[in-house]
Amino acid sequence: MITPAELANRYNQLRQRLAMHIKDACEEISVPLPNDFTNEIAFYRLVNWSYIVLNEAAKLPLSFLMALPPLKANNELRTTVSRMRTFVAHNLDVTSTHDVNTRAFAHTWFRNACGVGTPISDAQFARCSSVLGQNIDTALRGAIEACDALDHPDEGPILVSDLKGRIDRHWEAHRFDVYVEEAATALGNPHIDLMELRRKNLDSWRKIVAMADENNRESAIRLKVEASFLSAVEDTLPISIADLTKKLALEGPEVVMAALFILRGVRLHSPVNLVELIQLACAKAISQTQ
Template sequence: MIQQSAPEIIYSALTLRDEINDISSRLEGVGAVFGSISLPLPRLSPSELGFIRVVSWLYVHYFESGKLGTEFLTELVGEYSVNMVELSKSHRSLVQRLRTYCQHNLDPSQSHSKEIRIACEQWFNQNCGTRVPRSDEHWETILRVIILDACAYLGCLRDILRCIETDAEASQIINQWTLRISRFHAPHEFDELITEVAADFGREGIDPMRLRKRYYDRWRKEFEVKTDNCDFHVEARKLIEHVLLSEQQEVLPITGKDIMEKFSIAPGPRIKEILLEARQIYNTQPCNKEALLEIISQNLFNKTED
């Protein structure tokens, strides 16, 4: 039997992806599982670069353009295809970890980074005989394995859709799916609100994308259990405000240097006293840098007058 090459296998993955979209698009209210992506079909040579490209390509499909649909269908694997449950969960998790391993700095002092490194290197060892791939043969082997696993996973999703088509309770399953779609809010919607809330709190220095990445999955699940008529703007603002109040209220918008420059005060204990006073003001009246300095100025002036 002739072994398929990596390019042949990835075209099989493309065929499965398109078949999944064809089936899901014909389910009322569902639409395509995978939306359009900007990444081109990855070039597979040299093998090491091809592996990194394929991991990115799969990540975009599973966790960005097809996040909602692939999550929903993966949850149904146990009902329709028990023998694929472990592969489905482990493959998605592996792609997520490999993307971090290949494209981000891993801090060996952090347990999460250590877990990612161990999991990826164990997978390398199982599939190419070493925890540290170096030769083109190593990379060619694991490139082929990751694409084969992707084909198995996509084939599983395709089969789940076929099962839904013939299920006597298909309407209930589709209703659950469309309900989740209606309650889904894209990351950029939260980014816009984070910027708005941060400005209201006088916290313009906050990176909205960084904050959203930390809490997005938690916030998204909150909306999955809310009623259809809830106001996204209001409810999301509550979640964002809760985070800013509970986890970031300790950060003042001013520093000791700001106080020295604004009031021409030399370094010393007085700077600490004013910062402590600024903390009390900010805790009861969150504001931006300029407003906080103005209040401090008024307080200092009043005390001088007294």
């Protein structure tokens, strides 16, 4: 049975081997493995660690190397670990078809791993940890062996260049935060959840990174993020109805409604500041209702 120490050492071996060609190709993992694989909590921690390896810390280089000999593998292991992590870490809704399918997948995996669809005993979870740990170890071993191809005098530089390009173009989510914060500061943030904005637009932003010329990448990203931010705030108001009514002493629902419509319509295209914009909207609203 594979041990936690052996898995951690295997990952470090992969990091060191890749660092010969690409610095920091694999990130350090701060989440520790359990001391042993003997119980339910240990299995959950192994699932979480495996998810980090396959989907975060070594996502691109590991996928790249696993596709080479000797493994020539697809992303089945990553998909399996992702679905098991969802099962053990999320509150699944029994009325959701997607969540029900996730549960069915997990119970099938458990049954294949330890003989029962719902493991209960420490021995059953230990068998599950053994199966998953061995699968991860096989992937890491195969990736380390595939690193020999990177050393080849002829094909190696081509493979290294390909892998480095993929890593450079695939930005981690947090790298976009500076552009989101710049847009929010420059344009004003009407209570938009910036993390949710990033989550919804991450795929489209990454496509810009992949397509943009390296010399123009920063400008292209900034323009795309700003466009996404403007789209998010287009139908929002910079002030609540209650605050607008109180601040400008508006009377009557017709005046308030007119001010709000005008304010929404001109807020993105007006060169004036917020106070001037509200006053302008108020003046127009009053004149239109007289």
